[in-house]
Amino acid sequence: MIFDFELIADSIPKMLMGIGLTFQLLFLSAILGLILAVLLLLMRISGKWYLSWPAQVHIYIFRGTPILVQIFIIYYGLPQFEFIRDSIFWPILREPFGCAILALTLNTGAYVSEILRGGVLGVDRGVLEAGAALGLSVRQKFIYLTVPIAARLSLPAYSNDFISLMKATSLASTITLVDMTGIARTIVSQTFAPYEIFISLAIIYMILTWVFQKTFGRIEKYLSRYVKPEGLA
Amino acid sequence: MKLNMIKAMALGACAFLTVGTASAETLRVGMECTYAPFNYRTADGELAGYDVDVAKGVAEIIGADLEFVCQEWSGMIPALLANKFDLVVASMSITEQRLEKIDFSIPYRDSIGRIIGKSSKDYKLFDETGVAIPENFSGLRVGLERASTYANWFEAKLPEADVVFYDSSEAQYLDLRNGRVDLIMTNPMKAYLRFLSKDEGDGYGFASPAIDEVKYFGTGVGIGLLQGQPELKKRLDDALTQLIKTDKLTEYSLKIFPFPIYN
Known part of the structure; x- marks a missing residue:
């Protein structure tokens, strides 16, 4: 087969017109998802069963089912109910953008809350005991000791999830949103050149991943600035 | 040159044969026999549908007997080329692609698109x-199927319209009913059979x-030979033409x- 470079040069700018929407989906659901994750985490470690159970159920459902299925249930399933179409949420759920944000947020929230829990559990007992010895309250210990250490411990896993989320935004193209993948699919169905177009699309996503990886690497370095590298102590 | 001569002779022979048997001519017609409502078998095994009616109508006018041959769709043109039947009346x-292999009569059914929306709204779109x-x-x-003829028509005629693209017509109907899109454009026959004539198409x-602009929707459905x-x-x-x-x-x-x- 002949690789049509002209087609690639033509279609990359077209696909980049969707990058704004990809970013909107990514950052909005990442922020909302992080808020949700913290809420779920607090519910899980609250020690109260009526808070912890709902959080666990949410996490189990959204980690246990494919994100594509979640998007379809929210987009096609919910409007089947009259009361949802009459509710105040309909202006959001009517729009494919709202549905995509909701699905991505609920999904990433479940994963990130587990990542954060891992961070919290990873905080050294000794640090907390030292805090207690200094007379810090439970809340103070959590805010001043657990949170910064847990954040540092969670970051590598979190950056992983962030990149997964970026790739998951491409699924929004299945519910009529015209993000980069949506544009690519339209071009493919017009040109019958899936190879060239999807490879170009993959390259764009890889460049984005590289940028995000580097950014997270810097943040990691910054958060670890007081931690001596092992072996040099 | 020689080949052309042989071809011409073969054609002449064919023409002679056709003329020779004109009195009791039997035309074998290929169709799927499973493509309701265009060609299908009724409960008592009779072939029926629009294609069948057209074939019978044509046969009556040209004074030929009909013999129907049921042929699976993907093998339809190969079977015609292999002389398993004389005509394809199968929607x-x-x-362009098919015209390279076979000939077609003038169309007997249109390739058309129509816009569907809530009846109560009484849109004055045209x-x-x-x-x-x-x-x-x-x-x-407006909901359209991705890269369909309807999408091309919209892009050319109404570039300002707010359109969204679907990968399946099922999704299109769902979103029309859910109120995410106000209008959809599609094939009116399919729309009628699958949506408008059903309960969910009520209203x-x-x-x-x-x-039916040929430039966008093609010429239509014809008899293949x-x-x-x-x-x-x-x-x-x-x-x-007479029909x-x-x-x-x-x-x-x-x-x-x-x-x-x-x-």
Whole structure:
């Protein structure tokens, strides 16, 4: 087969017109998802069963089912109910953008809350005991000791999830949103050149991943600035 | 040169044979026999449908007997080329690609698109001459199948319209019913069979006339025959023209649909 470079040069700018929407989906659901994750985490470690159970159920459902299925249930399933179409949420759920944000947020929230829990559990007992010895309250210990250490411990896993989320935004193209993948699919169905177009699309996503990886690497370095590298102590 | 001579002789022989048997001519017609409502078997095993009616109508005019041959779709053109039957009357659209292999009569069914929306809204989207009024599309969201002929038509005629693209027509109908899109454009026959004639299509109807611009929607559905049979083609064309003139095609379509599928 002949690789049509002209087609690639033509279609990359077209696909980049969707990058704004990809970013909107990514950052909005990442922020909302992080808020949700913290809420779920607090519910899980609250020690109260009526808070912890709902959080666990949410996490189990959204980690246990494919994100594509979640998007379809929210987009096609919910409007089947009259009361949802009459509710105040309909202006959001009517729009494919709202549905995509909701699905991505609920999904990433479940994963990130587990990542954060891992961070919290990873905080050294000794640090907390030292805090207690200094007379810090439970809340103070959590805010001043657990949170910064847990954040540092969670970051590598979190950056992983962030990149997964970026790739998951491409699924929004299945519910009529015209993000980069949506544009690519339209071009493919017009040109019958899936190879060239999807490879170009993959390259764009890889460049984005590289940028995000580097950014997270810097943040990691910054958060670890007081931690001596092992072996040099 | 020699080959051409042989070809010409073969053609001559064919023509002679056709003429020779004209009195008791039997035309073998290939169709799927499973493509309701165009060609299918009724509960008592009789072939019925629009294609069947057209084939019978044509046969009556040209004075030939009919023999139906049921053939699976993907093998339809190969079977015609292998002389398993003489004609294809199987809702086959006339396309450039097929014209390279076989000939077609004039169309006996249109390739058309129509817009569907809530009947109660009474959108005035088209003027009396059937031309779209772009202003009246503003504020309306239109659902189209990705890279379909309908999408091409919209892009050319109403570039300002707010359109969204679907990968399946099922999704299109769902979102029309859910109120995410106000209008969809699709094939009116399929829309009628799958949506408008069903309970879920209650309250929805056509919001446009039949749009049949050949440039976007193609020529339509024709009778397929082997190449190099100008005489047979002419007889088919004449017969179809007569069916059109006597409103027979409209009559056949009204047996199935509440609207004609030939203009």
